[in-house]
Amino acid sequence: MEMQAVERARMDVDVVCVGFGPAVGGFLTTVSREIPLEDGSFPQILCYERADDIAFGVSGVVTKGRGIRVSFPQLNPADVPMATPVTVEKVYYLLDAVGASRRSAALKAADAALRVSGALRDEAFELPYIPPFLEKHGGMVMSIGQFNQWVGQQVMMTGAAQIWPGSPVAAAIIEDDQVRGVLLADQGVDLAGNATGAFQPGMEVRAALTVVGDGPVGPVGRQLDAHFGLPPGNEQRDWAVGMKMVVDLPEGCNLPQGTVLHTFGYPEPEIFGFLYVHPENVASVGIFVPSWLENPVRTSYRYLQHFIQHPLLWKHLRGGRMRSWGAKTLNESGRRGEPWLVGDGYARIGEGSGSTNVLAGSGVDEAWMTGVQLGKAVLELWREGAPFTKDNLERTYTSLRRTSWLEEEALAAQHARDGFHRGVVPGMLGMALAGFSGGRLHLPGLPEHPMPTLEDFYSQRIPATELSLLKQEAQARGEALHDAVMNRCGWPDIPYDGQLLMTQQDALLLGGKVQAAPGYANHVRMKDEEVCARCGSMTCVEICSAQALSPGAPTPAFDREKCIHCGACIWNCEYHNVDFRAGAGGLHSAEN
Amino acid sequence: MEPILVLLHTEGDGALHKASLEALSVARALGCAFDVGLVGGNVNPALAQIAGCGARRVLALDGADFAVSRYSTDCPAAVALFQETLPAVVIAPCTARWQRSLPGAAARMGGAADTHLTGVALVDGEVEVSRWFYRQRIEATFRREQRPWFLLVEGGIRAPYSAQGYAPAIERLTLSVKPRTEVTGMIAPQGSTQTIRPEAELLLVAGAGWTKKQKDGAIHIEQAGKLILDLLANTNASLGSSKSLVDLSGEGHAVLPFLSHLNQVGQTGSTPRHPKGLATCCHGEEPHAVGWRFVQDRRAVNLDANCGWARGKADVVYVADAFAVMERLNALLAKR
Amino acid sequence: MTQPFHIVVCAGVAPDPLQTLEPVSGPQGPALKNEMMLPAVLDPWAAHALYEADHLAKAIPGSKVWLVSMSPKPKLQQVLMTMAQKVGFELVALDGPASGFADYLQVAHALAEAIEGIAGLQRDRLLLFGGWESAGRAAGTTLALVGERLGITEQFQAVDVLRVGDDGLLEIHERTDGGKHQVSLCGGPPALLGWATGNLPEPPNSPQTGMVNMRTLMPALQKARPVGVSGGLQFTGATLPKQQRATRVVKDASVDEIAAELAAWIRG
Incomplete structure (x- = not known):
């Protein structure tokens, strides 16, 4: 990590946490309840969160809440704003309502069969039952922003931990392979990172234990992965962008509170979707655009707009109003992408530690549980007076994790989606095999391979010369290519209404309310200009959730006032050329 | 009563x-x-x-x-x-x-x-x-x-x-007062920097788009500043700004030196009263547009046909490059 | 040598300016829909006042800054985790509504009472700071009333500049109508300054400052006195403006055509 070589202020504490989300929430909730410790000591615990508020997270949360209920056994969902118990749960296969979806012959045949069967309503087929590994009955629908806020307020009121928002952590301090704390990002620098008159070097916060919970694409987690490597046999290759809207449902909408709809099949067969109904006629609706949608111009926002217009959803959503919007990266490799969970002086929790379960479609509760487990381990080590060495953390935290339901379910899920490397139908079959066999069976995947070129991918649909022209025109307009290509492939124009169907810019300003604090450097940079110059597809620009990256020369242009820190550019650059650092700002919505 | x-x-x-x-x-x-x-x-x-x-x-x-x-x-x-x-x-x-x-x-x-x-x-x-x-x-x-x-x-x-x-x-009536405070005078922005004119017929609002990269991939701050000041000179308009543009100036960026927080229109700025308002390079999002509550006739020039102005906040939106439009507009207004 | 100041900054919390706001009818009159869910910030004008207070206190050794705030406790706590990293202050917290619809009379009385209760506060060194107007009421009345309750006869509003002379005189620039500033010389404290935006940038986050503030911040929050505000105003309506215009979007006109149309419009 390249930081300015300057003298830095230093502070010493007992525990420093990187990032505030459900994992660190679970950790702080667990330890703060036992402070002061039995011996009367009062360990100092700090948490630094990049976003401007602890409530600015994103997730489509429907959860069984098993981990959360470990911490809050008497939890009444009504105590948490926007939370409610699951009352109705359905799974739908969505057919292509507009004729533009990229479907294989097998899928088209299945669609045709469904159409003649009379089993469709609103271009959707309701699965006769919900696979047990997916179902959330007995769980709850939540807003991660409101949940984080609720948790954070309680933790801080104990006085046992401090959670500082607006404080990006640039890097872990690693000395002799031991993590000694963290380095906060420099302030008072220009966009290139050069010191200005108001330069304030990021502080060193040294700690006996560094808790890394900065999510699937957090800079500290990635730094540790780069430094220590992954455990033998583990790999991180499956990712997705999860993008959602929070919608005021129109008056007269009859969807009961607590309704949970899971969908697959549309707008592209690889894209899963959801609609969850919160209290007071508000819904979360969103999609997951996975890395195995091997389209070099993959996009999320445009697909989300088509998704909500699917007849099954549109009949409920039409006339509604977007009140919030956001996106995040999901680390879909889960257990198979697990990094070293602990080392001397540090522990990994949450999604960056491989806790997300793609088979259950669940991440928040699992992340919370990892935090609870680490919290218990830390309390045990404090009681023993034992240091936070790798061995001690393995003996306590790792072993707790390995013997819990978390590990059992993670192992069952770890190959569940491999089949998607071969296509959607094998993918669905693979999920079913893994789900019903508890992970004992699965369809094998394929070795990682380069994404097809733009020309190859569209060779059957758009002549190369026309594609080249579309690309030139989009670049001249300074825009991503996906809209032009999707229009050409038959996707209808979006009938903007300024309420629910709005431009990406309006979604940023009205829904995500994106801001970037002054005084920090650009957090997205391209490592090697020549790599960008050679890149034919610029998938980073296409996937960018917020139009923060746009075509440019020699590298794509970055506008940090639009960036929502979803991190999709990182894993969408097959040349690993995106240097995504710690940065301030992002979404200002507390409802996602 | x-x-x-x-x-x-x-x-x-x-x-x-x-x-x-x-x-x-x-x-x-x-x-x-x-x-x-x-x-x-x-x-x-x-x-x-x-x-x-x-x-x-x-x-x-x-x-x-x-x-x-x-x-x-x-x-x-x-x-x-x-x-x-x-x-x-x-x-x-x-x-x-x-x-x-x-x-x-x-x-x-x-x-x-x-x-x-x-x-x-x-x-x-x-x-x-x-x-x-x-x-x-x-x-x-x-x-x-x-x-x-x-x-x-x-x-x-x-x-x-x-x-x-x-x-x-x-x-x-008579009243004896012994103030501890002496009012020593007024400070008005000097010469051409006096851009706030509450009685003006027209409010010109400049948005952050003026400072962004244009189609050629470069930033054209000086040209932007000249176009804006020329329009003010040609029309006696009052100059408003979106918050983001004012903030950029505060960050020490080389942007439009004549702008200050006093120019800011919107939720955290002023709510001026003018018969006409022209927004340029400004997206028209709600926190800014609330500052237009008392501007009667509103037009906007923006490259995005679906910007906030086009969604019922302005009477007319011209989908065009504000640099080109302002240049031509200044030429027309100067002729007179 | 100028005497150190005792600077009291009054500041409430307000919804983050980017949020979408809607009124709902409550038992006490109008309220913001989902008020407790919305992310909050320290009222932007009051935050400027706090930055100025910090700046002044650093410039004149021995000066001290108190932040007096009436806001719902959980919201205040959350907002202060951001503010406490920026400037040093001692908190005096009141657990009460931050709503723009709450009557300023009761809010001001509660704030004045809290200030009167600050141990060690010297009136002859007192500079009472706050936002000129607030994001909720934007009335410029609360601070004035607090000042009156504290007997401060030198009041200044919409302040952008405060300079302290070697002779102890306060040079104050207040915004007036038409983008001008009125310059005054005040004999010294006690004085009230309702700040506009001032000229100071938002200070960077400093973990050390945060840690120092935390020593008093949590205890002050824990003993925040509950204050109820009710009555005073009888609201008869609260509505969102319905100013949806029928926008004409001109997409395919040439630059010349657009310029000509705009020129005619401006001249007309």
Whole structure:
């Protein structure tokens, strides 16, 4: 990590946490309840969160809440704003309502069969039952922003931990392979990172234990992965962008509170979707655009707009109003992408530690549980007076994790989606095999391979010369290519209404309310200009959730006032050329 | 109906500003008996302006001590006029001067003050007022039981009072004050940097787009600055800005040196009143657009056909490159 | 040598300016829909006042800054985790509504009472700071009333500049109508300054400052006195503006055509 070589202020504490989300929430909730410790000591615990508020997270949360209920056994969902118990749960296969979806012959045949069967309503087929590994009955629908806020307020009121928002952590301090704390990002620098008159070097916060919970694409987690490597046999290759809207449902909408709809099949067969109904006629609706949608111009926002217009959803959503919007990266490799969970002086929790379960479609509760487990381990080590060495953390935290339901379910899920490397139908079959066999069976995947070129991918649909022209025109307009290509492939124009169907810019300003604090450097940079110059597809620009990256020369242009820190550019650059650092700002919505 | 005092202050030349005459009209429209209290260096020129207004009494506190806006003299002056007439309701224009001093005067009289009122009416014999909350986001109407009640009214509610007949007789009060504060003068932005013109026909709003990379991949700050200043020179427009552009200037970026926070229009800026407004390179998002609440005829130039302005916030949106349009527009306006 | 100041900054919390706001009817009159869910910030004008207070206190050794705030406790706590990293202050917290619809009379009385209760506060050194107007009421009345309650006769509003002379005189620039500033010389404290935006940038986050503030911040929050605000105003309505215009979008006109149309419009 390249930081300015300057003298830095230093502070010493007992525990420093990187990032505030459900994992660190679970950790702080667990330890703060036992402070002061039995011996009367009062360990100092700090948490630094990049976003401007602890409530600015994103997730489509429907959860069984098993981990959360470990911490809050008497939890009444009504105590948490926007939370409610699951009352109705359905799974739908969505057919292509507009004729533009990229479907294989097998899928088209299945669609045709469904159409003649009379089993469709609103271009959707309701699965006769919900696979047990997916179902959330007995769980709850939540807003991660409101949940984080609720948790954070309680933790801080104990006085046992401090959670500082607006404080990006640039890097872990690693000395002799031991993590000694963290380095906060420099302030008072220009966009290139050069010191200005108001330069304030990021502080060193040294700690006996560094808790890394900065999510699937957090800079500290990635730094540790780069430094220590992954455990033998583990790999991180499956990712997705999860993008959602929070919608005021129109008056007269009859969807009961607590309704949970899971969908697959549309707008592209690889894209899963959801609609969850919160209290007071508000819904979360969103999609997951996975890395195995091997389209070099993959996009999320445009697909989300088509998704909500699917007849099954549109009949409920039409006339509604977007009140919030956001996106995040999901680390879909889960257990198979697990990094070293602990080392001397540090522990990994949450999604960056491989806790997300793609088979259950669940991440928040699992992340919370990892935090609870680490919290218990830390309390045990404090009681023993034992240091936070790798061995001690393995003996306590790792072993707790390995013997819990978390590990059992993670192992069952770890190959569940491999089949998607071969296509959607094998993918669905693979999920079913893994789900019903508890992970004992699965369809094998394929070795990682380069994404097809733009020309190859569209060779059957758009002549190369026309594609080249579309690309030139989009670049001249300074825009991503996906809209032009999707229009050409038959996707209808979006009938903007300024309420629910709005431009990406309006979604940023009205829904995500994106801001970037002054005084920090650009957090997205391209490592090697020549790599960008050679890149034919610029998938980073296409996937960018917020139009923060746009075509440019020699590298794509970055506008940090639009960036929502979803991190999709990182894993969408097959040349690993995106240097995504710690940065301030992002979404200002507390409802996602 | 409750007795009313209309409190007005004169300007440097002894005359009443339009806002004062509008406040007088607001009081007259209530149809109740009222007195007028005047404060200023010399209020004589004002008397002709309120001729025939129907006030029962016209009282004045004038002299050098009251020539300037100063809390420690204006507040006691208002109290003295109040005590002479003992009204239940005081109506005054919401000028910077009165807004500074009358809430304190109301407090000294054990009453309440409400400022920035956009409506005053008698409903079922009771005074009911309206004003904006949350920076022009929500408009509410309310009443108060507390008396005396000072109502500071915004301009534009009523036409300014137009004098008829003879100047009224005046009762002069005297008041001895010993201010600890001396007003030493006014600072106006120098020459071409005076870009805020509240009385201008046109408000030109510059958004952050002026400072972004243009189609050629480069930033053209100097050209942007020239185009904007030329338009101001050609039209005598007042210059407003979105928050993001002002913030960029504050960050020390080389952007539009003539902009300051004073130019900022919107939720955390001003809400100016102009007959026409032209937004350029500005997306028209809600926090900015609320500052346009009192701009009547609104047009925008933006590259995005689906920008906020196009969604019912402007009357006309031109989908075009503002650099090109402004250049051509300046050429046309300069010709004349 | 100028005497150190005792600077008291009054500041409430307000919804983050980017949020969408809607009124709902409550038992006490209008309220913001989902008010407790919305992210909050320290009222922007009051935050500027706090930055100025910090700046002044650093410039004149021995000066001290108190932040007096009436806001719902959980919201205040959350907002202070951001503010406490920026400037040093001692908190005096009141647990009450931050609503723009709450009557300023009761809010001001509660704030004045809290300030009167600050141990060690010297009136002859007192500079009472706050926002000129607030994001909720934007009335410029609360601070004035607090000042009156504390007997402060030198009040200044919409302040952008404060300079302290070697002779102890305060040079104050207040915004007036038309983008001008009025310059005054005040004999010294006690004085009230309602700040506009001032000229200071938002200070960077400093973990050390945060840690120092935390020593008093949590205890002050824990003993925040509950304050109820009710009545005073009888609201008869609260609505969102319905100013949806029928926008004409001109997409395919040339630059010349657009410029000509705009020129005619401006001249007309």
